Each structure stands twice: as structure tokens, then as C-alpha cells.
Amino acid sequence: MTTLFNRKRTYFLLMLFGVTIGTLTLHSQTVILNKSNPLEKISRATLRNIFLGNNTAWENGVRIQIVDFSADNTLRKQFDENILDMSPQKVGMIWVKVTLSGKSIPPKIVHGEEELKNFISENEGAIGYVKNTNNLPQSLKLIPIIDE
Amino acid sequence: MKNSFAKILHFFSGSLRRRLISFLSIFLMLLSLIYYFYTLSVQGAYFRASYAQNTADVLHALKFGMELSLQQEDYASLQKIFAWAKQEHYVKFIVLVSEDSTVVAKFPDNLIWDNTYLSVKPSLQDENYILKNKFVSSITKGTFLVGFSTQIIRDYESKILFDVTVSTIIFIILSILFGTLFSHGITNPLEELRNVTEKIATGETDKRVTLKKGTDEILSVSTSFNTMVDRVLSAKKDLENDLLEAAEFVKAILPAPMKHPLPIDWRFIPSKRLGGDAFGYDFLDPNTLAFYLLDVSGHGLGAALLSVAVLNMLRSKSLKDADFKNPTSVLQALNTSFQMENYGDKYFTMWYGVLDLQTMQLKYSSAGHPPAFVVRRTDGTKEVLKIGNSNFFVGGMPDYDFNTDTVTLAKNDIIFLFSDGVYELEKEDGSMMTLDEFNTFLTRCCERPFELDFLIQELEKIKKPGPFEDDFSLLRITLQF
Numbered sequence: 001m002t003t004l005f006n007r008k009r010t011y012f013l014l015m016l017f018g019v020t021i022g023t024l025t026l027h028s029q030t031v032i033l034n035k036s037n038p039l040e041k042i043s044r045a046t047l048r049n050i051f052l053g054n055n056t057a058w059e060n061g062v063r064i065q066i067v068d069f070s071a072d073n074t075l076r077k078q079f080d081e082n083i084l085d086m087s088p089q090k091v092g093m094i095w096v097k098v099t100l101s102g103k104s105i106p107p108k109i110v111h112g113e114e115e116l117k118n119f120i121s122e123n124e125g126a127i128g129y130v131k132n133t134n135n136l137p138q139s140l141k142l143i144p145i146i147d148e
Numbered sequence: 149m150k151n152s153f154a155k156i157l158h159f160f161s162g163s164l165r166r167r168l169i170s171f172l173s174i175f176l177m178l179l180s181l182i183y184y185f186y187t188l189s190v191q192g193a194y195f196r197a198s199y200a201q202n203t204a205d206v207l208h209a210l211k212f213g214m215e216l217s218l219q220q221e222d223y224a225s226l227q228k229i230f231a232w233a234k235q236e237h238y239v240k241f242i243v244l245v246s247e248d249s250t251v252v253a254k255f256p257d258n259l260i261w262d263n264t265y266l267s268v269k270p271s272l273q274d275e276n277y278i279l280k281n282k283f284v285s286s287i288t289k290g291t292f293l294v295g296f297s298t299q300i301i302r303d304y305e306s307k308i309l310f311d312v313t314v315s316t317i318i319f320i321i322l323s324i325l326f327g328t329l330f331s332h333g334i335t336n337p338l339e340e341l342r343n344v345t346e347k348i349a350t351g352e353t354d355k356r357v358t359l360k361k362g363t364d365e366i367l368s369v370s371t372s373f374n375t376m377v378d379r380v381l382s383a384k385k386d387l388e389n390d391l392l393e394a395a396e397f398v399k400a401i402l403p404a405p406m407k408h409p410l411p412i413d414w415r416f417i418p419s420k421r422l423g424g425d426a427f428g429y430d431f432l433d434p435n436t437l438a439f440y441l442l443d444v445s446g447h448g449l450g451a452a453l454l455s456v457a458v459l460n461m462l463r464s465k466s467l468k469d470a471d472f473k474n475p476t477s478v479l480q481a482l483n484t485s486f487q488m489e490n491y492g493d494k495y496f497t498m499w500y501g502v503l504d505l506q507t508m509q510l511k512y513s514s515a516g517h518p519p520a521f522v523v524r525r526t527d528g529t530k531e532v533l534k535i536g537n538s539n540f541f542v543g544g545m546p547d548y549d550f551n552t553d554t555v556t557l558a559k560n561d562i563i564f565l566f567s568d569g570v571y572e573l574e575k576e577d578g579s580m581m582t583l584d585e586f587n588t589f590l591t592r593c594c595e596r597p598f599e600l601d602f603l604i605q606e607l608e609k610i611k612k613p614g615p616f617e618d619d620f621s622l623l624r625i626t627l628q629f
Binding site for chain 2: 068070071072088089092093095096097099100101102106107109
């Protein structure tokens with residue numbers, strides 16, 4: 001019985017561990033902002049709203065400028081599926097709708113993390129995500145994604 | 149309806165002017181209508197062709213731009229392309245449908261698309277201008293539809309319809325004006341020619357055509373016409389002069405009026421055309437007076453010559469087998485000598501009388517001639533006797549037996565011998581005076597001595613103004629001795 005109980009507990013612990021690992025994997029993509037942005041952390045829901053074009057401005061009034069990778073990028077695929085729960089194609093179609101309706105500024109599509117970092121350091125309201133956080137320039141800042 | 153159609157037909161087939169006007173106007177109107185339909189069809193076809201080309205260009209540009217910007221997720225370019233498409237006034241709506249039938253994008257926003265149904269229902273013609281095209285990109289692939297408005301075609305067509313209709317109406321009005329003016333240019337001189345001809349026909353022989361402008365056939369016709377009228381008039385004048393001379397000659401061989409042994413007076417007014425009247429009187433012996441008057445049929449020189457010939461025979465007593473004291477004998481001799489087939493179908497009427505001054509017996513015979521009138525006054529009453537009988541005219545029938553009658557006259561009777569030209573006068577009301585009216589006229593007219601000039605004056609009051617139409621011959625013998 002005890003063994004059985006222990007086995008069950010072991011499964012539970014393993015499951016819990018798995019979830020933790022998963023969360024850690026998720027958090028391996030880190031959101032970066034321009035240094036001037038006062039935001040210190042961001043929730044998944046807010047991120048979702050921003051990346052699907054529902055939020056168009058930061059709390060301080062600055063227009064949000066999304067920077068994203070092209071649809072065939074692995075990092076983009078992971079981000080779309082983990083954070084937005086959609087395929088990059090679906091996200092692209094949403095952006096077609098959103099931009100053609102004129103509600104928000106279309107995302108800037110870049111072809112590498114360096115280009116992304118450069119663009120964000122130059123644009124006050126820009127937001128993007130990267131995998132490699134080493135040697136981050138002074139003009140950028142990282143913020144964590146928190147679960148609510 | 150049928151009546152008015154007949155009226156229209158009558159108008160078009162009326163005068164030369166109307167025919168020309170209608171011909172020219174209808175001709176130019178037909179030209180206008182050809183221009184009208186030709187312009188409409190050609191302009192319309194041209195505009196439709198350019199419209200089709202334009203829509204195809206727009207569709208091509210949209211497909212190319214969309215594919216490229218979707219491939220690269222260049223949303224800014226996509227925005228620009230859509231913004232451009234919205235500005236294209238041909239584009240009415242755009243629907244972008246992905247492979248799984250979801251609407252990726254659309255314009256305008258309130259358009260509802262579920263693959264078969266369009267909420268912004270274009271008009272019937274617009275539906276013919278929905279163009280479809282497939283597209284492929286990294287995000288999605290599918291179809292896009294562009295609805296092109298044909299309003300612009302209808303606007304353009306109604307605009308050219310208006311323009312062309314207005315210009316055609318103006319053209320038609322100008323056609324009628326031009327047709328009228330042109331026709332007047334032709335028919336006005338013709339009408340003047342007609343007016344002048346009519347005036348000359350009614351006697352205004354001094355009228356001429358006064359056209360001066362132009363060098364065309366009508367002018368040369370006018371000139372020839374004037375020349376012709378001049379020539380004809382001069383020929384007519386020559387002829388009139390001849391007739392006048394002939395009349396003078398006739399007058400010259402008439403016997404002079406006399407006072408003794410009894411007063412005889414006469415008036416002879418030859419007509420312009422010379423009527424062929426002649427008369428004479430002659431004492432066959434101191435107590436026997438023969439007097440006569442004849443009127444040759446027709447007018448002119450022929451009639452005058454015949455009357456002079458007859459008169460000469462009577463005067464010179466050269467008539468064969470004639471007893472001049474016997475009217476029957478004289479008329480029969482004349483009838484034998486002057487049969488009409490030998491004298492150009494001319495015959496004559498004649499009154500011949502022989503008066504015995506002692507017995508006062510008058511033997512007379514009239515051949516187709518009006519009777520002589522004898523005015524007699526007894527005890528304050530005046531009566532007019534008709535002295536004549538009804539023989540056939542002279543020259544008509546060979547071997548005709550002329551009848552002689554006798555009447556006894558009284559002293560102071562007045563004999564009037566005359567030709568029909570004296571009483572066959574056209575009165576003011578257009579009717580002819582009759583012999584009976586002349587009889588009445590003589591009864592009422594005058595007191596003795598029946599002054600001839602006064603009689604003529606009175607007759608001229610009755611008749612229509614103008615010269616005597618026929619020879620006027622009036623012989624008056626007063627039985628006073």
C-alpha cells in the first residue's frame with residue numbers, strides 16, 4: 001500500500017517537476033523593451049493582448065511597436081504556440097485583419113535577434129522577445145513574464 | 149388621325165419651297181440621327197473597353213502586391229496597397245478569403261461574406277464585375293475577390309447620352325434652319341419670277357424680274373425671261389399699231405354723217421383687237437335709202453379685212469345679181485359670195501334695210517343680227533319697237549332663203565342700228581347687259597334728239613370701267629324731213 005502510495009506521490013512529484021521545467025522553458029524566451037519603458041514585468045494576458053493587436057499603447061501613452069520574426073522562424077513558432085496558443089499563420093492572419101482595419105501599427109518583421117535588438121534600442125515603444133540574453137546593450141531591458 | 153396624316157403629306161408635297169425644305173431637313177435630320185447612334189455606340193464601347201482594361205490592371209496590381217507583402221509579412225505595404233485600392237474609384241469592395249474559408253480581410257468593414265452571400269449587395273450590373281483571383285503566401289493562401297463598380301459606366305453613358313442628345317437636337321434645329329434658308333435661296337427667285345409672270349399676265353406689262361445677285365441658272369432664266377417679255381411686248385405693240393391703222397382705214401371708208409335730206413349720225417369705237425364691224429347707207433334714188441350694218445365673227449385683221457371687203461362691194465354696187473332695193477336679194481348675193489369655208493371660217497351677221505321716204509315703208513332683213521330699235525313718241529308716251537327677223541347668219545349655209553319683212557314707220561321715228569358690242573357690256577357686278585336691258589335703257593334714257601355722245605356717256609356709267617371689249621357701232625337715223 002505504502003509503496004503504491006509512494007508510487008503515486010512519486011508520479012505527482014514528477015508531474016509537478018515537469019510543469020516547473022515547462023515553465024522554465026517558457027521563460028527561456030524573454031521579453032525585451034526599450035530602456036526608457038518603465039514596465040518591470042508583464043503578464044501572459046497582457047503580452048497576448050499586445051501581440052494580437054488589442055493593446056495599442058503603453059500605460060504612459062507611448063504607441064506600442066511590436067517587433068517579431070518571420071513566420072518560418074523557430075523562436076516565433078515557439079512564442080506563438082506557447083504564449084498566444086496559435087500557429088504563426090493564424091497570428092499572421094490576425095495581423096492582416098488588425099493592420100488593414102487600421103487599429104494598430106503593423107508589427108515590424110525582422111530576420112534575426114541582432115536586428116531585433118537594434119530596432120528596439122532605437123524605438124521607445126518597441127517590444128520583442130529573444131532567446132539569447134547575453135551581452136544585452138544598455139539601451140535595452142529584460143522583463144519577466146509572470147503568470148497570474 | 150388619317151386626316152392629319154393626309155395634311156402632313158399634303159404639306160410635304162406642296163410647293164417647291166416646302167418640298168425643298170422638308171427634303172433638306174429630313175436629310176440632315178437623318179444624318180444627325182446616324183451621328184447620334186454612331187457616337188453613342190462608339191463612345192460607349194470605347195469607354196467599356198477602357199473600363200475593362202482598368203479593372204484588369206487594378207486586379208493584377210492587387211494580386212501582385214498582396215502576395216508579395218503577405219509573403220514577407222510586410223503589413224505596412226499591405227496597408228498601403230489596400231489604401232490605394234480604396235482610393236481606386238472603380239473598386240467597390242475587396243474580400244480576402246483563406247483556404248479554410250475564413251475571411252482574412254475585407255473592405256468595407258461592414259461587408260459580410262460567407263462564401264456565397266455578399267451583404268453589400270451590388271447592383272445587378274455590378275455583379276458582373278466581381279473578379280476573382282487566387283493568391284499564395286507564407287501566412288495563408290486562398291482567393292480574393294474584387295468588386296468593381298459599374299456606376300461610373302452608367303454615369304458616363306448617361307453623360308454622353310445627354311451631351312449627344314443635346315448636340316443632336318441643336319444639329320436638327322440647325323438642319324431645319326439651314327434647310328429653310330437654302331430652300332429660300334432657291335425658291336425666292338422662283339417666286340419672284342412667278343409673281344412677275346402673274347402680274348404681266350394680269351396686264352401689268354411694265355413689271356420685270358429684278359434679280360441681280362448670283363450667277364446661277366435662275367439669274368440667266370430671269371434675264372432671258374425679261375428679254376422674252378420685251379420682245380413679245382414689242383411684237384404686240386407692232387401688231388397693235390397694225391390694228392390701229394386697220395381701224396383708221398375702216399373708219400375712213402365709213403360714210404360721213406349727214407344732215408340733209410335727213411339727219412344720220414353714227415359712232416364707231418373700234419376695240420383694241422378690232423372687231424370686224426362695218427356699216428353704211430346710201431340713197432339708191434332720191435326717195436330710197438338703203439342702210440346696213442354687219443359684224444364679222446371673231447376679231448383682228450382677218451375680221452376687219454372681210455368687213456371692208458363686204459362694205460366695198462355694197463358701196464360700189466359691184467355685188468353680182470343683187471337688187472339693192474331688195475334685202476333678201478342682197479343677203480342672198482352676199483351669202484353666195486362669202487361662204488365661210490372660203491374665208492377662213494369667218495362669217496358675219498348683218499342687218500339690211502331699205503326705206504321708202506314717201507310711203508315710209510321699211511323693208512328689212514336681219515341675218516343672225518340683233519334687231520334695230522325704233523324709238524317712237526306718241527302723245528307723250530315713248531315706245532321702242534324691235535325691228536328684226538330671225539334669219540341664219542351670212543356665210544353659214546349656201547342657198548339659204550333670207551326672209552324680208554316690212555314695217556311702216558312714222559315721221560320723227562328714230563332708228564337705231566347697232567352691233568352687239570353696243571349692249572353686250574360687262575356691268576359692275578360682272579354680269580352681261582342683255583338686249584332687253586338695252587331696250588329699257590333706250591326707253592328711259594333720253595329726250596330727243598338722243599345725242600349719241602350722251603348715250604355713250606350713260607352706257608359707260610353702267611359698264612365696268614375700261615375700254616369697250618368689242619367694236620362699238622351705233623347708227624342713228626332720224627326721220628325728220
